[in-house]
Amino acid sequence: MNRLNRYAASGAIWGPAWFIASWVTGGLRTNGYSPVQDAISRLAAVEADTSGLMNTGFVAYGVGVTAAAWPLRTVIGKPAAAALAINALLTFGVLATPLDKSETVDQLHTVFAGAAYAALAAAGLLAARHLAKNGHPLASKAAAAVGSITGLSLFAVVFDVSSGLFQRIGLTTSDLAMMGAAIVYLRKANGSNAG
Secondary structure, three states: OOHHHHHHHOHHHHHHHHHHHHHHHHHHHOOOOOOOOOOHHHHHOOOOOOHHHHHHHHHHHHHHHHHHHHHHHHHHOHHHHHHHHHHHHHHHHHHHOOOOOOHHHHHHHHHHHHHHHHHHHHHHHHHHHHHHHOOOHHHHHHHHHHHHHHHHHHHHHHOOOOHHHHHHHHHHHHHHHHHHHHHHHHHHHHHHHHO
16 A cells, blocks of 8 residues: 555545535535535535635545545555546536526436436445444444435435435445445554555
């Protein structure tokens, strides 16, 4: 496990952390914004005062998670790592299609966001399978729970049930799990260097 891989894996920590900090800060700075009802993407809409801040969050997430996907395959398996990479790349699609630009762009935004969310849910479920096959039953159950929570939250968002709240529940659950996988990787990497 070389130094470059360790730097890349850390992207699964700082990328999601920056993303979360962006929407928390942006939401607090926006009068009338409801984290329960309003989507995170509202903070990056064309005329939003917080669009610059939120866009840095999207970029940090996309870059960090794309970089981390390859080294994290050793922890969560290749299919789950591929799903994370797809999720991160689709995030750039979300960034490129800000809300309120046009009806067509709004529709593209919805497609990118929904596909990114589905890929994130799939990553948890695929990681669960890999962990179970490799003798980590508790970690497998945790990953399955993460994928299920993210997937169920996506359904709530689609049906517009407190969509802001469920979007945050689903994304934050998967983001924290991703950070945990990166910490596991980095501990193994440090342990192998110590030996």
